[in-house]
Amino acid sequence: MSKQLPDVQADRPDVSVGLNRVGVTGVEKLVKLDREADRPIVLMAEFEVYVDLPKWRKGIDMSRNMEVVDEILEEAVAEPGERVEDICGDVAERLMEKHEYTSRAEVRMEAEYVIREDTPASGRSTQATADIIASATADEDGTREEIGCHVVGMTVCPCSQGMSEARARETLADLGVEESVAEQFLDEVPQPGHSQRGHATLTVETDGTPAVELHDLIDIARDSMSARIYNFAKRPDEDHMTYEAHADAKFVEDCVRAMAELAVEQLDVSDSAVIRMEQSNDESIHQHNAHAERVAEFGRLSEEMND
Numbered sequence: 001m002s003k004q005l006p007d008v009q010a011d012r013p014d015v016s017v018g019l020n021r022v023g024v025t026g027v028e029k030l031v032k033l034d035r036e037a038d039r040p041i042v043l044m045a046e047f048e049v050y051v052d053l054p055k056w057r058k059g060i061d062m063s064r065n066m067e068v069v070d071e072i073l074e075e076a077v078a079e080p081g082e083r084v085e086d087i088c089g090d091v092a093e094r095l096m097e098k099h100e101y102t103s104r105a106e107v108r109m110e111a112e113y114v115i116r117e118d119t120p121a122s123g124r125s126t127q128a129t130a131d132i133i134a135s136a137t138a139d140e141d142g143t144r145e146e147i148g149c150h151v152v153g154m155t156v157c158p159c160s161q162g163m164s165e166a167r168a169r170e171t172l173a174d175l176g177v178e179e180s181v182a183e184q185f186l187d188e189v190p191q192p193g194h195s196q197r198g199h200a201t202l203t204v205e206t207d208g209t210p211a212v213e214l215h216d217l218i219d220i221a222r223d224s225m226s227a228r229i230y231n232f233a234k235r236p237d238e239d240h241m242t243y244e245a246h247a248d249a250k251f252v253e254d255c256v257r258a259m260a261e262l263a264v265e266q267l268d269v270s271d272s273a274v275i276r277m278e279q280s281n282d283e284s285i286h287q288h289n290a291h292a293e294r295v296a297e298f299g300r301l302s303e304e305m306n307d
């Protein structure tokens with residue numbers, strides 16, 4: 001008969017300092033999402049799972065804890081759900097029940113989501129991808145859940161475009177084109193500017209389940225940039241994307257502000273909902289990239305836009 005191994009993790013640590021987050025990362029699970037009158041969506045999701053650790057305990061039973069985490073995740077995803085953020089919330093709440101020494105549990109999930117759509121000019125069927133971001137935090141006050149997305153689009157630099165317009169205006173004047181005709185031409189034909197691949201992130205966090213649809217967040221994030229991009233494109237589609245992007249040149253700051261405007265116009269959430277908006281652009285003529293972000297409660301964001 002084997003002797004019971006000592007529970008070293010339950011000992012007091014040499015240094016009595018509590019830890020905010022201890023857990024596991026890179027936990028991959030298949031997740032099924034129910035859809036009305038359609039087949040479920042199957043996602044390969046990657047989870048991060050954490051609990052806090054009091055100063056009087058050495059560890060969280062990492063090896064055995066992984067078994068608990070795996071069991072909880074299996075139970076949570078065994079049946080198709082409707083919302084990934086609710087799956088995260090379920091796991092966080094079960095972790096609180098399983099760990100008598102913890103006061104906070106956090107679960108994060110990311111997965112690639114496929115969108116079927118038509119190209120903008122040729123109308124050809126294609127697919128786009130978005131990264132789903134979901135999380136939940138459970139503590140003695142309840143559970144907060146977050147849902148959002150990370151999408152890719154196209155932006156054009158207004159400063160670069162402004163210089164091109166100035167050059168075109170001078171050239172048209174040298175060619176003897178009347179000023180009114182030149183201005184009309186420049187209004188109709190956007191001038192070149194250096195373009196970037198843009199990365200937009202938009203999430204909504206609330207007490208309980210956020211009253212938003214993932215597709216709405218994806219649309220807002222994609223429409224906040226100069227133009228949407230598509231995995232497949234015929235020449236008319238390429239022309240459409242190029243024209244649309246140059247007709248709506250935006251700095252990285254403009255993209256975040258556009259995201260804020262669309263969120264306030266289109267989302268119906270509580271004033272206390274926290275909106276996180278980020279934009280990062282891969283610069284094409286610089287070695288550095290550009291970044292901007294804003295995190296605010298929905299009510300504050302609405303007031304600020306209406307001032």
